Amino acid sequence: MGVRLAPVPEDEEADEPxxxxxxxxxxxxxxCAxxxxxxxxFGAMVWVGLDYTACxxxxxxxxxxxxxxxxxxxxVMEDAALAILNSGDD
Known part of the structure; x- marks a missing residue:
């Protein structure tokens, strides 16, 4: 996904720590992205979930x-992501 992150030290605050x-x-x-x-x-794509074996x-x-x-x-993150991915919002 190309995301680069660094952990936020516990004594610091961030916008989204x-x-x-x-x-x-x-x-x-x-x-696991x-x-x-x-x-x-039928012209639609449904996100099923992560492949647990591969994960x-x-x-x-x-x-x-x-x-x-x-x-x-x-x-837990998969469940939250599925709700967004399958919401139909573009």
Whole structure:
């Protein structure tokens, strides 16, 4: 996706801070950006969700320290993203 981010130190404020405890989860979500599954038919595209098998490979290969927690966070972000991606708003 070409997004470059840096964690915000806990003693600083930012417009949209990422808490240090969520940093790995955010990076993992961005690392899995190419792992979305979509369905196409009748002139429409439906975002189905992340390919969990591929995401598991990403988490293991990138060496996230707590992959179970990060995966749980990925699922929360996936759910929020699906609501937006499938909303039909352009």
């Amino acid at each position: 990422v808490a240090a405890c969520n940093w790995d989860s955010l990076l993992a979500f961005l690392d 190419t792992q979305w599954r979509v369905g196409v038919g 598991d490979v990403v988490l293991r290969r990138r060496g996230y320290p707590d992959p179970d927690r990060v995966f749980a966070d990925l699922r």
